[in-house]
Amino acid sequence: MQQALVHDLAERRTLAQTRWQAKTQADVYITVGMGTCGIAAGANDALKGIQRELEARGIRAEISEVGCVGMCSYEPMVEIQARGRERINYGNVTTRQVKEIFRHYFDGGALRKAVIVGQVMPTTTESHSHVLHSLSFRSIDAGEQIPFQSKQLRIVLSNCGLIDPESIDDYLAVDGYSALEKALLEMTPEEVIEEVLNSGLRGRGGGGFPTGLKWRFARATPSWPKYVICNADEGDPGAFMDRSVLEGDPHSVIEGMIIAGYAIGAEYGYIYARAEYPLAIRRLQIAIEQARELGLLGKDIMGSGFNFELQIKEGAGAFVCGEETALMNSIMGERGQPWPRPPYPAVSGVWNKPSNVNNVKSYAYTPRILRLGADWFKSLGTENSPGTAVFALTGQTQRTGLIEVPMGITLREIIFDVGGGVPNGKQFKAVQTGGPLGGCLPDAYLDTPVDFDSLRAAGAVMGSGGMIVADESTCMVEFAKYFMRFVVDESCGKCPPCRIGSTRMLEILERITAGEGTMSDLDEIKRLARGMQLGSLCALGQLAPSPVLSVIRHFEDEFVAHIENKECPAHVCQNLITYRVIPDLCTGCMVCARNCAVQAISGEKLQVHEIDPEICVRCGLCYAVCNFDAIEIISPR
Amino acid sequence: MSKTNQHDIELNLMDEVFAQYGEEKGALIPVLQKAQALYGYLPPEVLQHISRRMKIPVSKVYGVATFYAQFYLERRGRHVLRLCDGTACHVKGTPILLTALEDHYHLQPGETTEDNELTVEIVYCLGSCALAPVAVFDGTVMGRMKQKTLLNTIKKRTDLK
């Protein structure tokens, strides 16, 4: 019976590999990126269009719905490969562009709105006779990797865009669950922990705590049952790394969690997922059921005698529930408020039992580490931060999206090489990492290597992976205020430093952006910040002042401009700007006057128009609609 | 046993939910989520009913329901517009969209028009930042939103002028 189970899995894997071969080498193989971003951009309709087009052309094709390859600005993305020909990835393929790309691929027609993202090259990394499959993109003409991908190294995202996340066979075909097999059948729990420890893997939820050490602590607590918890709350605004992993490769997270369960001696796991991620939750649910069907979850997994079950817990909209103790309170059906540690989760977590909380990516790395070896993982990245970092690159860069880069790469390489720099000829101003608990860095810091320790030393943090690029049109004071408002909205309210301190700090920032600040407000901000950092119960309150402090540190002149000159250099803060018609450019077309909601604009047809600053509510509509760029923003007013 | 009450709420719709979660520890949040899916919001009767059936003090049910942003204790508009004010969207222009709503419909985030036609809400990042600014109108995600498109959408899809 036991042998049979292992045997069954081997058989199933062989079958899956055969199917995978057949599918990817079919006469025509088409993939459609079906992440949330793809669907939002119209991938569902594109898919239907493709089916119609195939029918019309009488082509029989294998269609695979895959996760997100990370190039969100090109969504919807479609790949076509006919046997014996190159595999091309097209971007911007909405329904209307479907015919266009078919014509391009099959008939050599020209592309209009759709673009070629690149030629897709399935690539592999080998170590310890195991292979890591992933995709890479080459530009058609130059034959080298496209810039977006040139500095990337896909480990945790390797399957995203490669396999169908709703097919366990796809996952098995690319060696999925072989790490679990290895752990359960060839390794003791201690050896698993040792291997993870040796790999130097540090938690990807932001704190960077060594994952192996965490597992060792949880294993050491003599209490039972124990729990394995996956933190998929990902509440940072501007971050969607974990979502992509869950949507594109849910089995890797599940495999990692089972391995963790085996390592620490837990038989039950929770995945706490953000409720705003319905697709990720659905795919996880499907993956869990598939794993259960194959006996990869449940009793006596692969005949090892080890049992493991998994349950998804949906969050209900609270950023603080990303904090591990708040998360566990939420799992238990309580208000999501943190508790002071000790007790640490490894000693007393969910239901007062030892619990191990890790981020989605932390779990997703472990099967890869077990397969390719700790030394392989350790050879990547930097000495103290081995491996890769996943970022959601957003804001003002040419290319935005999800990227995975080796640790140690500089911010400049990410922003300018991978991201292609700031678009529209604007100037780079700052890069923000770590979201509301992180910090902003100016251009002088662009050569900072990206790893846990360097970023922290520079005053930003790794965070869980949001990276937002701001250009000259971003007001840094407003940016700081924005994060503080987020904290005020999301503070759980348990401890006074955060509950009241953040409110007071926001009040000051509001005063400053309204042009009513004084220079002593800066000291007051610093004083409040110190109190919050020192006194807050959890890291939310402790780190919440970081964005503001980093702006004061690196962009103090902008604060001063707001306070002393009543000026918003970026022309953002409504109270400090005014709109004016540039007489030389105004043609008197009346578009602005017609659009103004409050009738602040007057002027005869073909005459220069005028904006009454008293009536104007500074909505910016005129600025946006003027076809002659005849409206300018002035600050101070 | 069907109960009519102030809001004419069919409490026995919840029976299935209790059957599903009856035995589970810590099931309050999923039960509230299911209840909201059934009734559209969480009226007081439903909170009391959940408290009684799950033997959880109503103060706790209420404390949990008001802690999480996802739960609504008041009825919402027939149409719901959610605007993302996540970092990317914020930088790319959500504040301008909000100003437009304020100017045209006197709507602030979290508010519903008096005729119950439209509710406007702020969300932080829908994970589609590349399409920023993102709006979700009755569940349809719309990217690269502009003031005009937004106002047109509202005109087209609601009874508001």
Added chain:
Amino acid sequence: MPIHLTINGKHVTAPEGATILEAARANGIDIPTLCHHPDLSNIGACRMCVVSVEKARGVQTACTTPAAEGMVVNTMSPEAIETRKFVLEMLLTDHPNDCMTCEVNGDCELQDLVYDYNVKWPEHNGKRHQYEIDPDPNPFIFIDRNKCILCARCIRACDEIQNRSVWNFANRGFETKLVAGADQLLLDAYCESCGQCVAYCPVGALFDKMSLGKGRIMQVKKVRTTCSYCGVGCNFDLNIRNGQIVRVTSAPDAPVNGMALCVKGRYGYDYVHHPDRLTRPMVRAKWLDADTVAEQVKSGQWALFTEAQQRRASLSYRRTSGNGKSPAQDSQSEITPDTFVKTDWDTALDVVARKFTQVKKDHGGDAFALLASAKCTNEENFIFNKFTRQMLATHSIDHCARL
């Protein structure tokens, strides 16, 4: 195994499992607290009890951090003091400046700490909560949420001691608000008016409504007494001002009940000064000799208590809500056989003795059945038992607690 640690340079031992706070207090070292109460679970919310622990990052809350072997604790480190001052200042920015007329002036943990740490009143134009004062019509519990510091002691007292779970916090962040039930009135939220929440509130956010304006801590004298309602023997302090009971407060050192009291013990004291209260034995006129009655009433030894007087007394009591003043005597009333006469104990007991003897003679001891009271002490019940079996010669005795 006891734990050895150093607090403020002093070597102390603590039992295993003790928190830093417990270890410190057991050794005479005080650490300020607000959300902590020894009767309640620790939540580490208020951040007042922070201390510095060698080798640990930042400051730790003494109420939640277990004492550990070899730990070196400084309760008065600059960081700890700075944090406490900051917390107090933050609390004050959302608190009314109302100590002058506050019920708990002089008996307020927040006030004491603000004094101890010399925190100045923070002026600012920012947000302050403006909740309705005394919004709940229940007769016992006064609520002023503007003064609430969200320490959750009331919540835990009601939940952990009283098991009613009436209170909880609603909303989050700065909007966090103490609510009963689903933001209902207390009585609709299954409150049994025991007042435990009031007793544990460190500030004036919850107060005993019957005692509003009746006297503050320095104006009252506390008299320890045993509750007269039942035989449990709860102790509490009567708060006396001008010879009147103005409030009952829990006595933490009460051996039987600690801080806990029921609604009767805490709020059922108005009978003491009630005009209806029997202060002298009253006998119906028909059992007394008519001439003696006339004579004694005339001399002022005895008095009549007519139904009209009775009614008027309780009416005026309700109007002045128990100020204890009796209405004027009605001397014109006529004596009927059922009129109550306020007599003296000897007369009254003579009547009882006379009638008991008569009954026993006519019908035997078994004509009696006696019911003892749970309010009596053991000694009183012992005497009652002797009296029943030996004097009245019957075994028909029982106790109200069995009903």
